[in-house]
Amino acid sequence: MSSSLRDKALACRDAAAAIAGLDTAAKRSLLHAMADALAAEEAVVLEANAMDMDAARANGTGDAMLDRLRLDASRIAGIVAAIREVATLPDPVGITTRRETRPNGIVVERVRIPLGVIAMIYEARPNVTADAAALCLMAGNAVILRGGSDAMHSNIAIAAALRRALKAEGVPEAALTLVDDPRRETMVELLQLTDIVDLAIPRGGEGLIRFVAEHARVPVIKHYKGVCHLYVDSDADPELALRLLVDGKTSRPGVCNALETLVVHKDMAATFLPIAVARLRELKVDVRGDAATRNFVADVVAASDEDYAAEFLDLIIAVRVVESFDEAIAHIRRYGSDHTEVIATRDPGAADRFIRAIRSAVVMVNASSRFSDGGELGLGTEIGISTTRLHAYGPMGAESLTVERFVVRGQGQVRHPANAS
Numbered sequence: 001m002s003s004s005l006r007d008k009a010l011a012c013r014d015a016a017a018a019i020a021g022l023d024t025a026a027k028r029s030l031l032h033a034m035a036d037a038l039a040a041e042e043a044v045v046l047e048a049n050a051m052d053m054d055a056a057r058a059n060g061t062g063d064a065m066l067d068r069l070r071l072d073a074s075r076i077a078g079i080v081a082a083i084r085e086v087a088t089l090p091d092p093v094g095i096t097t098r099r100e101t102r103p104n105g106i107v108v109e110r111v112r113i114p115l116g117v118i119a120m121i122y123e124a125r126p127n128v129t130a131d132a133a134a135l136c137l138m139a140g141n142a143v144i145l146r147g148g149s150d151a152m153h154s155n156i157a158i159a160a161a162l163r164r165a166l167k168a169e170g171v172p173e174a175a176l177t178l179v180d181d182p183r184r185e186t187m188v189e190l191l192q193l194t195d196i197v198d199l200a201i202p203r204g205g206e207g208l209i210r211f212v213a214e215h216a217r218v219p220v221i222k223h224y225k226g227v228c229h230l231y232v233d234s235d236a237d238p239e240l241a242l243r244l245l246v247d248g249k250t251s252r253p254g255v256c257n258a259l260e261t262l263v264v265h266k267d268m269a270a271t272f273l274p275i276a277v278a279r280l281r282e283l284k285v286d287v288r289g290d291a292a293t294r295n296f297v298a299d300v301v302a303a304s305d306e307d308y309a310a311e312f313l314d315l316i317i318a319v320r321v322v323e324s325f326d327e328a329i330a331h332i333r334r335y336g337s338d339h340t341e342v343i344a345t346r347d348p349g350a351a352d353r354f355i356r357a358i359r360s361a362v363v364m365v366n367a368s369s370r371f372s373d374g375g376e377l378g379l380g381t382e383i384g385i386s387t388t389r390l391h392a393y394g395p396m397g398a399e400s401l402t403v404e405r406f407v408v409r410g411q412g413q414v415r416h417p418a419n420a421s
Helices: 003-020 024-040 042-058 063-069 073-088 127-138 149-168 184-191 206-215 238-250 266-282 291-296 325-335 348-357
Strands: 096-101 107-114 117-122 142-146 176-178 199-203 228-232 259-265 286-289 316-322 340-344 362-365 384-386 394-396 402-409
Touching (some): 003 107, 003 184, 024 149, 127 142, 127 176, 199 206, 228 325, 238 259, 266 286, 266 291, 348 362
Parallel strands (some): 117 142, 142 176, 228 259, 259 316, 286 316
Antiparallel strands (some): 107 402
């Protein structure tokens, strides 16, 4: 065990107590100071990001991954805005979610408290450094950030700016601890600090998340991949369905809420598929389909079983034609990853059946899969998306970084009065 890593983690745990003691006004002030500091360091962050981008290109990183890594003035402004939005959200800490008086007169409350120390492990996406810090601090937690080597310069620059804000606000800088050692051995050490780390949240590719889950001794929120489907029902509005398809697949193909599979009811296939495939090809999308799909668009490449299970994170989509609503549900249940599923339909009954039948963390009715995002769903930003059915499911905001505990208020009640002295 690296003494330096353990020492850093212990300092972070000590700082967690200070963060938990901050009131709402102090946390809001801290987050606004962090936003100001990051905005002021824009040039430094962009210079650091350029170094990461140059290294990634030299390593042959694909366009989708480069898009995740890239920062520009607009994206930094978006990160700053996200921190400020988190600062305006309701403070989840101390909220009483339920109160009841028992027959014996004791009052039982359920009250939200911080988790403690959260280890955030992520690849690329330097915005996660700021997003995770803002959400953890707003929820009264300290955070240990371990980004990947691909974004190390960017992460160091962002974390340095944010830590300066903590210092200026009189908050222990260790509350935001960045691990700048990219070795996997160091990650494993972090994941085994059961006496310090309360929760690990990995965010990245399936390989990273499986590695974390296999080596962690601390609790882990998992999200292996986002195999998101659009199901075009038998009476869907074709223009609406096409909008959802184009936005979901092409607006940003390298993210986890992008569409990977299009499922079309046979009654819509003849009219919808030729138009849809033509539009996707205009946008440089590689379309792969089953035999039924190829009956309607003859030159589509045959899809394999692996294609239907794939998170392409690229301009590639798998297509399947189904005989019925039930067959569509069966396909999604078999190949889906419990992330986000979408139905395009004009039938409210079909929409309700879809919602009941699909157990994914997010279900969309006539709305793009790209809305499966904490910022779009009112969380300010997100620290990740949980497809693990634990205390949090789906996009995780500040409230998901707290837990409920029981607080009992009495007037001297005892459980066995006959035995009380």
